[in-house]
Amino acid sequence: MDGDFNIADYRGLLIIEVMVEKFDFFLISEHSVRLRGLLEERHHPSIIFDFTGVRFIDSSVFGFLLEVRTSVEKHGNDIAIVCSDPEVLHIMRMLKVTQIMQVFGTRDKAADYLNSLQDM
Numbered sequence: 001m002d003g004d005f006n007i008a009d010y011r012g013l014l015i016i017e018v019m020v021e022k023f024d025f026f027l028i029s030e031h032s033v034r035l036r037g038l039l040e041e042r043h044h045p046s047i048i049f050d051f052t053g054v055r056f057i058d059s060s061v062f063g064f065l066l067e068v069r070t071s072v073e074k075h076g077n078d079i080a081i082v083c084s085d086p087e088v089l090h091i092m093r094m095l096k097v098t099q100i101m102q103v104f105g106t107r108d109k110a111a112d113y114l115n116s117l118q119d120m
Contacts, residue, residue, distance in 0.1 A: 003019060
């Protein structure tokens with residue numbers, strides 16, 4: 001998606017990797033329609049949002065993630081976030097994102113979590 005996102009499949013899950021350091025209102029506004037379309041096209045699968053390269057994030061992104069999570073949950077799926085940047089993790093904790101969404105340090109751990117839900 002214009003170099004801002006890398007879309008891939010990984011261990012049976014959809015990966016949306018953010019390829020920019022600054023993930024904010026402007027970026028999510030520019031791409032939200034296409035990302036929603038991708039979810040519909042793929043029938044609202046479980047998703048890993050990979051923020052490995054993200055160094056700044058704002059609250060509008062989490063609003064979008066909550067919307068996506070609600071959508072995929074209606075289809076029996078969930079989302080997980082991959083992030084290891086201390087500043088981004090700090091913002092997530094301040095906004096209490098980590099209390100309502102699963103955040104992992106690696107794709108493998110996120111995939112293990114999401115695939116364990118499908119085994120239930």
